[in-house]
Amino acid sequence: MSTYRRLRAGATALTLATLLLGSAACGGTTRENSGTDSGAGAQASGAANPDAKLKEGLKIAFLPKQVNNPYFTTSDNGGKDAVTEIKGEFKEVGPSEASASSQVSYINTLSQQGMDVIVTSANDPNAICGALNQAKAAGAKIVTFDSDTKPECRQIFVNQVTAEGIAESQVKLISQQIGGEGEIAILSATANATNQNAWIALMKEELKKPEYSKIKLVTVAYGNDDDQKSFQETQGLLQSYPNLKGIISPTTVGVAAAARYLSGSQYKGKVKLTGLGTPNQMREYVKDGTVDAFALWNPADLGYLAAYAGAALASGQITGAEGDKFTAGKLGEFAVGKDGVVVLGPPTVFDKNNIDQFQF
């Protein structure tokens, strides 16, 4: 599953970014002047050398939005695995609260310590830009994951998933579960949520494909990411559409609430439910048979890929330009898309066979 990947360009195209990234890639040469020494002596020229070997002894630091957050603990551990594989030095630092400016001092410290790579998830797209640019000037390579900064502040953004990836995976899951035909509904968050609406629009496109011709999307309901409202909307769906076969809820609150409702109702197991949820919140409902399978990206893979992307940058394999290619250990080969975005791939599917391997 995880080696299968599909690369897509980011939805927003900032044409300026490529230009800026080009100049940013020269940052490696200023490293010698800054007087810091990593021992690995990372040197990146303006052009990528795809045949360059990954250097050993790279100092790679992870700076999540917040430490002690299970999601980031999982992704940082994924990063640690990758750093161990390439025989680098791993370090994790971060603030205890996810506020906009809290990461700045950590970046400054990391840059003074002469890190080769800083992998960070930005609490704010702008607030840490200044500090990141200084770190770049000091020779560090900057990789963002999960939450991006402005494109000119980093070399690579490792995006967990694209909107298209979510839409494809959700429709495929529900189709498998209801046997390829019947009525389905979507239980979304709020009616005004931008990302939800983008996903829903793409799911509608996806449903037009011939293999889904027997599936009919009857309505979209909005649970407002509120437990009570999601309960009521799920009830409403089941009452209004007696032939409903399945529900897609691409929001973690909605899918857990709908699962909780179904698990205590006569519809348990008869009406299928899938969506985006975390293994911890859905474990109970997968085990009691309410939910067959659902999806989310795997945060460990996300951190793993981000660490490899950083190592590839620091070793000169890639510069962050569109079309650069690198290999990320067990995940296989990845290519850099527009604006320096690398996409992890379609979400990981969780079911009763694999759910106990995930703790987040």
Add this chain to the structure above:
Amino acid sequence: MSLTDTGASVQAADNPPPGPGRARRGLTERLLAVRELSLLIALAALILVTTLRNDRFLSGQSIKDLLLGCAILVILAVGQTLVIVTRNVDLSVGSILGLVAFATGELFLAAPGTPWPLALLLGVALGAVCGVVNGGLIAVAKVPALVITLGTLYAFRGVDYYWAAGRQINAADMPRSFLRLGNQTVLGVPVLFLVALIVVAAVGFYLRSYRSGRELYAIGSEPAAARLSGIPVGRRVFAVFVANGALAGLAGVLYAARFGTLDAAAGTGLELQVVAAAVVGGVAIFGGSGSAYGAALGAVLLTTIGSSLAVLRIDPFWQQAVVGALILAAIGLDRLLALRMAARLRGRSAHGA
């Protein structure tokens, strides 16, 4: 104690004939006692209309869902009635519920073997402690409860956020026996609803038949007069906030059992729904009037509106507006009846002179 009224008295007040008016008032006054009747009629009409559109609305599963759905709001609305009747308001109930719900989850994480009745008691106790904070601050600071509880709304939620630190407690972390509490039925009636019924009956009986219960109405009608007539206003108001906190705590435990997924945001914004339920249920926002039964029916009505709007597939953008219009209508009706009543009372005393 201003009495609220039904349509019959409006007619009587419109046309106040001295003789027959007295007889009609007898009937009116009997109807007055059941302001709840109009709520029941509204509820029946709503269910009828929805069922005509979709007959599955009255299926066994659906009725069970309705009863389950309203239980938590009913408990909170009844607690809020105690407070509003004394011309106060408690805006912190949503935060208390969230805090207690998370605490319950934490308890099961720390001690998975805890029997649920103990968890229930601890939750009620924690809620009562929050109520003590509210009541104590109001007594000491002598600032309107609206302001104090607006502050504790954020304070309790802040404690919750700090404690949770971004964590989420999931159904798999809580014992099955506790989660079953949220779904279980006795003779087809959900346990949660039975708990709510007991609360309604107890508070309703207390407000109606206990001396201290009646004193709450006196405090809400005119605090100064109540104080002069020897009612311990400060103590009663303090007790009311503690009781409301305890009920919010109870609701918090039930919330944990019902939804199974808990984070620090549980119950955010619920306080406004609670106040709305009480007001729709005929509890006058300026105190001195209203019953626990009315507030409970208000909560049932609001929950049923939510469910039926979902069944009727009303545009989600409209749903909140419909609820708002209903609240405005309820308050408008209340005001109209109060004015008519005042006019009629003036007419009667003029006639007597």
